[in-house]
Amino acid sequence: MSDLRTDLCGVELKNPVIAASGTFGFGQEFAPFFDVGRLGGISSKGLTMGGKYGNEGQRICETPSGVINSIGLQNPGVEAFLRDDLPFMRRCGAAVIANLGGSDLQGYLDGATLLSEADIDILELNISCPNVKAGGMAFGIQCQSAHQVVSAVRKVCKKPLMVKLSPNAENIVEMAQACEDAGADALSLVNTFQAMAIDVERRQPVFANLFAGLSGPAIRPIALRMVYQVCGAVKIPVVGLGGIASASDALEFLLAGATAVQVGTANFVKPDICLDIIDGIDRYLERHGFAAVSEIRGLARTDR
Amino acid sequence: MPAAYTVNKILQNDRVTETVYKMKVDLGGAPQPAPGQFYMVRGWEGNDPLLSRPISVNDAGEGTVTFLYEVRGRGTRLLSQLPAGGQVSLLGPAGTGFPVGEVSGRVAVVTGGIGLAPMVYTAKSLQNCQVDFFCGFRDQSYELESLQGAVQRVAVATDSGREGQKGFVTDLFSVADYDWVLTCGPQVMMEKLGRACLDAGVRCLLSLERHMACGVGACLGCTCKTAHGAKCVCKEGPVFRAEEVIL
Numbered sequence: 001m002s003d004l005r006t007d008l009c010g011v012e013l014k015n016p017v018i019a020a021s022g023t024f025g026f027g028q029e030f031a032p033f034f035d036v037g038r039l040g041g042i043s044s045k046g047l048t049m050g051g052k053y054g055n056e057g058q059r060i061c062e063t064p065s066g067v068i069n070s071i072g073l074q075n076p077g078v079e080a081f082l083r084d085d086l087p088f089m090r091r092c093g094a095a096v097i098a099n100l101g102g103s104d105l106q107g108y109l110d111g112a113t114l115l116s117e118a119d120i121d122i123l124e125l126n127i128s129c130p131n132v133k134a135g136g137m138a139f140g141i142q143c144q145s146a147h148q149v150v151s152a153v154r155k156v157c158k159k160p161l162m163v164k165l166s167p168n169a170e171n172i173v174e175m176a177q178a179c180e181d182a183g184a185d186a187l188s189l190v191n192t193f194q195a196m197a198i199d200v201e202r203r204q205p206v207f208a209n210l211f212a213g214l215s216g217p218a219i220r221p222i223a224l225r226m227v228y229q230v231c232g233a234v235k236i237p238v239v240g241l242g243g244i245a246s247a248s249d250a251l252e253f254l255l256a257g258a259t260a261v262q263v264g265t266a267n268f269v270k271p272d273i274c275l276d277i278i279d280g281i282d283r284y285l286e287r288h289g290f291a292a293v294s295e296i297r298g299l300a301r302t303d304r
Numbered sequence: 305m306p307a308a309y310t311v312n313k314i315l316q317n318d319r320v321t322e323t324v325y326k327m328k329v330d331l332g333g334a335p336q337p338a339p340g341q342f343y344m345v346r347g348w349e350g351n352d353p354l355l356s357r358p359i360s361v362n363d364a365g366e367g368t369v370t371f372l373y374e375v376r377g378r379g380t381r382l383l384s385q386l387p388a389g390g391q392v393s394l395l396g397p398a399g400t401g402f403p404v405g406e407v408s409g410r411v412a413v414v415t416g417g418i419g420l421a422p423m424v425y426t427a428k429s430l431q432n433c434q435v436d437f438f439c440g441f442r443d444q445s446y447e448l449e450s451l452q453g454a455v456q457r458v459a460v461a462t463d464s465g466r467e468g469q470k471g472f473v474t475d476l477f478s479v480a481d482y483d484w485v486l487t488c489g490p491q492v493m494m495e496k497l498g499r500a501c502l503d504a505g506v507r508c509l510l511s512l513e514r515h516m517a518c519g520v521g522a523c524l525g526c527t528c529k530t531a532h533g534a535k536c537v538c539k540e541g542p543v544f545r546a547e548e549v550i551l
Contacts, residue, residue: 023522024522025520025521029520029521029522030520030522032307033308033520045524053534054534058515059524060515060523060525061515062353062354062515063354065352065354066354067354069523071524074524216351216354217351217352217354266351267518267522268354268355268518268519268523269346269351269354269355269356270309270393271309271395272309
């Protein structure tokens, strides 16, 4: 057994594998299938202050090795989360990451204030949801608006602040640097790629919102490239995600320089796939004679 | 029953019509499903197709589960090609099925197309009921022999008129003649029935279909509108009461 413990901006994770926001509910949904406390962390479903009903119409469309979703941040709201869902997340033993989305600056500030006073480990600021109009991703496209919202949230957030970036940003490296400069303690990337599907029988777009977010193994090579670029451009830790579905996939991100990884869509393929990934990383480390997972971070970088 | 994720042996996987297949799987000690529940079924290696396919329980018993399914795309085509003796992954039993213990008196079970699948097991599980089974098909009926002894009457409607009465299955009966209507089929058919039942004061249960990703209530991809907000078809459903769901 290698040492899988991972320091993520001062928070110790049991291992570098985190269940990604929006794919794992609040942990409890997966508890019938395995001990979710074995995860390094769980990132909650994206929360907003008042809660949201989510989007109308079809919300899921499968694509080759991927899935497009248009959930629209359906969530019970920050206060209901603190009352109904946080107790289980806290108790289960994985690090608690509260994912906060929003559609305006005040919503982000109110949410961050409430959440960072609660017993969470990390606040993940979602400026990258492509499915909510005038929000989420709107802040994650241009560096200037991202800098503004991250700076403001930084001032009210008493917990480590991780900013989740959109691959739809105009320039992912400059975006990462802007968030670091604004006081982010860590970055997670990437969220979903803006995508589209058309129902050819009905001759109309599949999603009521027209565009929606593509995730799954289909996006992994592009996500990896972005994580590699960002790891070379910032000093704060980076959590890599985008289509990870095996230990080998996760190792690519760690070798590119990521401190930890998140597993999202693959949770739908096999509910305990995160355990396979954790065990696979452990076996890899043993096979190659590494004592700790921290030793492999960035080993594939050509700029080391 | 708590859901489980298991790899199971296929006992048989036979063609029923040009597009419909029937697969019997050994549950190997995994929990028995209730009527109206379903499984997320997967029968291929790798990530393409990415998502498992939600398939309802057509029959169950003696440690086995049977699926009656229509080939609609790549996933179901791959399932149809699996040999007896091969393996299939099941996540389930998932969802909330029919409250069969609550149903009594005169019952109309109404199906359209492959919506027949879950209603066979459901009809067989009803106790102290007089069940009339109304089923609509495009062209021809299938799998009705399994209903023998379980229902009082079976009536068929087809789009083409090749078998039974030509036209809509909903024209075969009047909801006012029943205490309960249990249905699974195309959305338009269920909307029409649900409304007719609400108007006539007849209790009505509908089994909904949605595109699904996780099957455990986590992704919120399969929600439907209800009087109590958005509910997951995969978890709080697929069976809902007509007065609760907003179609």
